[in-house]
Amino acid sequence: CATDKGYGFVKVEGFTRDVFISERFTNYAFHGDKVLIELLTPGPLYDGEISESGRGPKSREAKIVKAIEHSITRIVGTFEAIRNGYGFVIPDKGTLASDLFIPKGNTMDAITGQKVLAEISDYGEFKRSPEGRIVQIIGDLDDPLTDDVSVICALNLRTEFPEAAIRNCDDICGDGTIAGSRSASQLDDLYKITALSDVFDDSFTGKGKRVDLRDIVTFTIDGDDSGDFDDAVSLQVLDPANEDGGAYIVGVHIADVAEYVIEDSPLDAEALERGCSVYFPGRVIPMLPEKLSNGLCSLNPDEDRLSLSAIMLLDKDGKTLDHLITESVIRSSKRMTYGNVDKVLEDAVPEGYEAFTDVLEDMAAVSEILHRRRFAKGSVDFDIEECEISVDENGKVTEIKARERSASRSLIEEFMLLANKTVAKQFCKKKIPFAYRVHEDPDMTKIRDLVETFKKLGLSVDRKIIKKVNGSDDETISSSEIAKLMSEAEGTPFEMLIKTLTLRSMQRAEYKPESLGHYGLAFKYYCHFTSPIRRYPDLQIHRIIKQTLRGKMKAEAKEHYANILPEVCRKSSVCERRAQEAEYQVDRLKMIRYMEDHMGEEFEGTVSGVTRYGVFVKLDNSIEGMISVYDLPADDYIYEESLLRLTGRKSRRYYSIGKRIRVSVSACDLNQRVIDFVIAE
Structure with missing residues (x-):
């Protein structure tokens, strides 16, 4: 590293x-x-x-x-021509430590200022520059459309589907309807219900069959720009006099992608290589072709769609009393957006939502019950402030704003968590090979560092926690204790910083074939079941679920999945990290371009970090930059590590975490991914 x-x-x-x-x-x-x-x-x-x-x-x-x-064989950077047809590629941040020399004849006639992809032919040594050749001219550095392509090239993301996968997709989809697709027979021999409660009735005989839920009111809730809808929700509120104590029945209905994408098919092989969809501002690199992801598999409104449903019977406190996982057919009643659902919940009902007001209010109430129950059991709030970046058709940023936590997003989050937990528990109990979403206990060394930061910020730490972190490395700290630790920062200027630092002190969540629990959520069982259009592990476990529901999970099938799941989980974890890195890099480039257009303008922000070299400032729109110690008002600054602050020796002016300041943009560098601020006059 x-x-x-x-x-x-x-x-x-x-x-x-x-x-x-x-x-x-x-x-x-x-x-x-x-x-x-x-x-x-x-x-x-x-x-x-x-x-x-x-x-x-x-x-x-x-x-x-x-x-x-050598891990790096190609780099992305900015070309700089020198005389006689030679040149250098100035690498983007985080790749080569030195410029890449491009000999005459290997420049592809690139000109100074163009973004290029170069192949390394000689890694250099003894103060000799590494050498290579340009293999692709990406575009001009000043063109915002190069941002996505640069990152795609740097991380070797797959953007084109192989011909075999496209033919496979065309063969599956037919005319884009279930009746016209390869799975038309799935509409035969359905078990029809008219209320979610029917599945918990003693007379229910639909197990093993595909259940017809088209008479149940279901709908999707997604972002304004979403094109693939892989989850829909439904709710039935029961009579309070219900004898079994049931109060609510939550339905989570997920696109049945596994019905179409067959294991080891060309489409499946490509989906495994991609691992997940990648989301950039204004662009998606899908895991599956759009004909499937936005078409036949997407739970589009007023269209029959095959699905896998997790139906959970809850008591008034949100405890799961019973559940059913089944293949199903649904017909989404409406494509809703987070923004419009929030308006409904704020008593400002948009046109077209009038018929759904009651069910949305009931769903919000149930999600709040589930939320309280989850946090009472030790779930940790890692809700880090994120930003929303809007771009035009030319890739130019039109707006950047902090994404607000909303009731509609919490509603969907809690319903999805419930379904994921329920599915994972059933298959772990059955001892069927499965892919789990695992978040293991944190490293105590990192927790010690976190506690030290709390002390430096003047935040109190519970004695029991101090005793544990001062003990042996065999000690463990519970998620409830982490949540309690974080609560000390609530309402202080340090709240978002503490959330960020605490998240960094945790281990990465990953996919594993063993059920090891999810530390952050405080769940004993957890998997990813709800997004098979955009995540391969979800698609993989859908196959296992369907085979089990159909009574085909025999010894041979169990052995097969036990053999392939370790590699599927490993590969999916790697692909996820690559996608996250790509999304972060493109977002950062867009932020820098946005600030370039606002050079010299003033912004309000909060000090988010302090080092001996300067001060990091996070603006209210969530963009972060740095003020060098040399750009602070003239003084001799002392870095007080024990207090995490810079203090002027003469003026006693200080800069500490959480301090509100006003800054202006002084410099931006796309290659180095940096934004520089100065204190506003």
Whole structure:
């Protein structure tokens, strides 16, 4: 792992702590390379181990002997021509530490200022620049449309579907209706119900059949720009005098993608390689062709659609009393948007929503019950402030604003969490091979660092938590204790920072074939069931669910899934991280372009971080930039690490986390992904 400062760290198999590599010992290795190292200093190799000085867990240092395998073979950067047909590619941030030399004849006639994709032919050594050739001219640096393409090239995202996958898709879809598709027979032998409660009636005999839910009021709730609708919801409120104590029946109905995308088909192979859909402002790279994702599989309004339904019977406190998972057919009554549902819940009913007012209000009430129940059991609120970026057809940013937490989004979130938890529990109990969404306990070393930050900010920490973090590494801290720790920052200027730092101290959630629980949600069982159009693990478990429902999960099938799931989970986790990185990079580029158009303008913001080199400021629109210590009002600044603040020695003016300040934009750099601020006069 290389850094912009020249030094880096090496992850060593068998060690739980990274090894530090100073700039002079990197030996021309690049970020992500597999390397041979020689340890230089004593120090801990495992979490909790104390260095020989007794001053705490300082990383061991090493030097890189040689690079065994290079991870970077291509880079994206900005071309700069020099005389006689030669040139250099200035790499985008986070790739090569030096410019890539392009010999004469290998430039593809690129001109200065163009974004290019270059292939590395010689990695260089002994102060000789790495060398390569340009293989694609992406476009002009000043063109916003290059943002997506640059990131796509850098991360090698797949954007075109192979011919075999397209033919496979065309063969499946027919005329785009169920009746005209390859799965027309699925409309035969249906078990029809007229109320969700029918499935919990003693007379219900629909198990193993596809249940006809087309008479049930269901609808989708998504963003304004969404094109693929893979989840719909429904609700039945029961009579309070109900003998079994049931108060609500929640229905979560998910597009039955597995009915169409068959395992090992060309479409399936491509979906596995992509792992998930990738979402950029104004653009989607879908996991499945749009003919499926926005067409036959999408739960479009007023169209019959095959689905998998999780129907849960809840008591008045949100406890699940019973449930049914079944293949189904639904007909969505309406395509709703978050914004319009919020208006309904605020008593400002938009046109076309009048018939749904009561059910939406009931759903909001049930979601609040589920929310309270979840947090009472230790779920942690990692709701980090995100931004919404709007662009025009030319990729130019038209608006950036902080995304507000809304009742409609919470409604859908709670219903989806309930379905995911219910499905995971059933299949874990049945001991059927499955793909789980796992979030393991945090590393206690990181929790110690988090607690130290709390102390520096003057926030109180419960004695029991202090005792645990000061104990051995065998100690664990519960999600309830993390939630309690975070509650100390609620309502303070540090609230969003603490949420961010706490999230960073957690392990990454990932996919695994073992049910290890979800720490952040405080769920013993959890999976991703609700988005098979855009996530491969959901599609994978839909196949398992359907095979089980049809009575075909025999020993041979169990062995098959037990064999393939470890690799499916590993690959899906890798693809997810790649997609998240791509989305982050494009969002950052759009933010920089937006601020370029507002150079010199003033903005309100909050200090989000302090180092000896300067102050990080997060604007109210969620864009973050930095004020260098040299750009602060003239003074001799002291970095007070124990207080996380910079203080002027003469003026005693200080900058600390949470402080509100007014800044203006002084510089933007697309290559280095930075935005610089200065204090507004």
